[in-house]
Amino acid sequence: MLYSKLFCKTSKTTPADADSVNARLLTQAGFIQKQMAGVYTFLPLGLRVLNKIQNIIREEMEKLGANEILMPALTQEESWQKTERANLDILFHLEGRGETKFVLNPTHEEVITPLMKNFIASYRDLPFSAFQFQTKFRNEPRAKSGLLRGREFLMKDLYSFHATEKDLDIFYEKVKKAYFDIFKRLGMGKETVLTFASGGSFSKFSHEFQTVCPAGEDLIHLCEKCCVAVNDEIIKEQKVCPQCDNKALVPQKAVEVGNIFKLRTKFSDVFSLTYKDNLGKDRLVEMGCYGIGLSRVMGIIVELFHDEKGILWPETITPFQAQLLAIGKEKNVFKEAEKIYQQLIKQGIEILYDNREDISAGEKFANADLIGTPWRLVISEKTLAKKAVEIKKRDSKKIELQTLTQLAITLKR
């Protein structure tokens, strides 16, 4: 991508209303633009990151054998009355024509449970799981912290359906593992810990995936031996590590980035989602639900990985692998840089080429650091004289000269 054609204008000044590191850096670096508190436009760089996060999550969901679907944002308010959740204070209510009342779904149990009545009849239809990437809405009283607490945000939600509690338990453990794999691939595996939270009326615990981060609004109590934590909400009942009984739990601020929950028959009971067992008897379907906030992941990554100059994107979700900067005023530099840019594209490397001719070297360097791709490549009269390209990692001070062949190997590693 040519920088001159990209819808991105980086800014040296901090946005006046940025209330968090992620809001500030993502806005300054041209990834997002605020519409209002908790509601953002994703500009091309931001959309590229969001799509990469989505692809990683999709791959892991497909490994679980889950089917991708897309449910609507609108539902009849009636469905939420059935589950006694119509008064949830984070629900947005809408008036349709006549007497009809709608709700904007902040989660989709009220949609998928009745939907599955068309597809589940017998034990032979189970187990079954479906997921979606969908925009969620929450009438948030304190939308803030950039992408961390939104009124409108992108989520992956997975729902599973089982004949027995035991089968639900088995799948639940598989999802737990998939979530660890996902956070590892997203580059936030080390900071993200399984956290024991309230299980509601059916289970002892549910599980959250909490990312330890100073910007977090949640308080968790971390067992540094097991790398699991207890949510502050249940610390009075659960004072020790649930895995090793360690009493020396360390309080940490954290952001909830995912949660997994055994719904059991809570929703299948309300909507009469039943199946016939092998004796022909009707039984309630056992259910689980599993969420990850994608736009929130993007915000957390920036909170975790930045320095005073800008963002440091992990390799797996960076908008581009490298930025190529043409430095100098000589036409020849831009001509050669264009050639190298085309050759790198051919090698399948994602490059953002800063081809602007009227911008100083200092400004281009600062801009590249702000955007924060893992690699920076520089072409100038000096590098051309040595028939090489200057390469530097975003998080290192070491500058190397490499030939194009070496470069391709370095970037493909």
Place this chain on the structure above:
Amino acid sequence: MLYSKLFCKTSKTTPADADSVNARLLTQAGFIQKQMAGVYTFLPLGLRVLNKIQNIIREEMEKLGANEILMPALTQEESWQKTERANLDILFHLEGRGETKFVLNPTHEEVITPLMKNFIASYRDLPFSAFQFQTKFRNEPRAKSGLLRGREFLMKDLYSFHATEKDLDIFYEKVKKAYFDIFKRLGMGKETVLTFASGGSFSKFSHEFQTVCPAGEDLIHLCEKCCVAVNDEIIKEQKVCPQCDNKALVPQKAVEVGNIFKLRTKFSDVFSLTYKDNLGKDRLVEMGCYGIGLSRVMGIIVELFHDEKGILWPETITPFQAQLLAIGKEKNVFKEAEKIYQQLIKQGIEILYDNREDISAGEKFANADLIGTPWRLVISEKTLAKKAVEIKKRDSKKIELQTLTQLAITLKR
């Protein structure tokens, strides 16, 4: 994809509340499921079609040099008051906390125009264009006809920004051409005609792309010489073909599938979106907007291409290129079919393999016709004896036996 793993249950019975051919066939064939009038869930087959439509449109937008972004569904009602559109009867209104009022955007001029104030300063920033794929909401008084008139639907919207009216005109013509290319690639080029409609206060005409189709709710007057039409709304002022002055226009029912509109400075004036010209003088930005309804395209395609047995998907947007049916009770048939399925996947051919063992041949044939992929492949004892696969086009009666090598060539054509 294995049929047994696919979230799809076809049905022989017509859904009681299906009010159109597309609602009936897409529901029976397991592509969509109705949530309420005008609001649908896309099941895996439906989502595959939607994604293919999206990819075709995205490619053509990128050819225009437009940047992909993603704007939010929520906006402050205030922005809609500014443009005097807050009372539009199709707007959904929401109450936030305190005094805040929101609107669910049915279109995005109220978002992108103020947004661009951060990115457009000088004539050097123009021309510029950005597009998105985004869920739109309309408080529709008569949501009906399946995917044709939705309360919640997927749209591509493109917005362009120009220094001069002349530059807007040039881009407008490029988009017109891109739209013809898109509808051709979607397989509905022949049925879709450029239709002259009211241009509002600034232009003589705007242009709609109308697909001639008996299920359509619009009335257009078609010039059969030029393949352009006049919308019934302006037929009193424009009684002849605007291109050849032909007076013998033929009234036809049609569905509006896209529209392109010169907004001129209507919105840039309200939001003070200006640029400095080369003399340093502030001028209003000229704007255009260009929409295509993706879920509506899916509905129209089914209205256009179906027979009494089911859907006939165009090659470019079919959920799978071919369905492979294993027929018979012999284990060997399923074993060989599995091998052939794997080999076709390796060739990059998208196959839905009906591997169900307890389903009769007749039922599998009927099911395949209902789903409607362009090709049907059959493997049975009989075909295995001839070391071949039976191949049939969905819209032909001719059945051929082909070797695997021939098959790959046929399907890749």
